Amino acid sequence: MSRFPAYKHREFYIAGESYAGHYVPQLAKKIHDYNKAHSNPIINLKGFMVGNAVTDNYYDSIGTVTFWWSHSMISDRTYKSIMKHCNFTAEKSSARCDDAVSYAINHEFGDIDQYSIYTPSCLALTNKSARHIRLGNTLLHQQISGYDPCTENYAEKYYNRPDVQKAMHANTAGIPYKWTACSDVLIKNWNDSENSMLPIYKELIAAGLRIWVFSGDTDSVVPVTATRFSLSHLNLHIKTPWYPWYSGNQVGGWTEVYEGLTFATVRGAGHEVPLFQPRRAFILFRSFLRGEKLPNSR
Secondary structure, three states: OOOOHHHOOOOEEEEEEOOHHHHHHHHHHHHHHHHHOOOOOOOOEEEEEEEOOOOEHHHHHHHHHHHHHHOOOOOHHHHHHHHHHOOOOOOOOOHHHHHHHHHHHHHHOOOOOOOOOOOOOOOOOOOOOEEEEEEOOEEEEEEOOOOOOOHHHHHHHHHOOHHHHHHOOOOOOOOOOOOOOOOHHHHHHOOOOOOEOHHHHHHHHHOOOEEEEEEEOOOOOOOHHHHHHHHHOOOOOEEEEEEEEEEOOEEEEEEEEEOOEEEEEEOOOOOOHHHHOHHHHHHHHHHHHHOOOOOOOO
């Protein structure tokens, strides 16, 4: 903003998805705190939006397991076992919790794209790569996927090409291992992640920022139930009750407007909403920037 002062006073918004459910509100708070401490704020922060966002370890975990069960991905027995043996607030998960979650993923899920449970999985992956998601503090392994379910496989090959790394000025030190989308070393040793973003939400809602949270409803990694469980504990007053919003002649999803926050689902979208439902994502994004409610008619 200092180098390009023409943009200094323009409205500024932040958006992201997945673990950006931490990055985005944390960055928004950092900017808000800076602005409070200076008489002439550099960044004219107006709001933020996050999608399929990691929000609160405890409520997200309960909501995730509930999604698995309610979408017939796991059996009643496994659901009860996870809920019985997993302490979602513990620093480390118990062996019985790990066993129950592992059984669900390796024996009951089947070969599906967990980021988009109703679209095909990548059949080209003969050597299945491991990916991780968090269930509270329990690490879950899963197959890499995307809407073109092999997208991430392509990306890993592309970013490991020497010519690509040279063009990007990347890997100049010559690291002795390949680049990967998810680092086992990082995930297993990362211990400074906050448990909940809800206190930051409360602070930034009180500050009057425009805050939208959305969920693609076919994602089982950070599912809509997880987000709803988390947001429900903000205990916000409802301004506009739950209603279907439209994209063209079809229901694009559902939404509810609270005092200080708008929640919306995107029908038929997986973890990366614009990848699966670009038109609906555009309507969502445009409405957010305009400060308008999502369209309630065709």
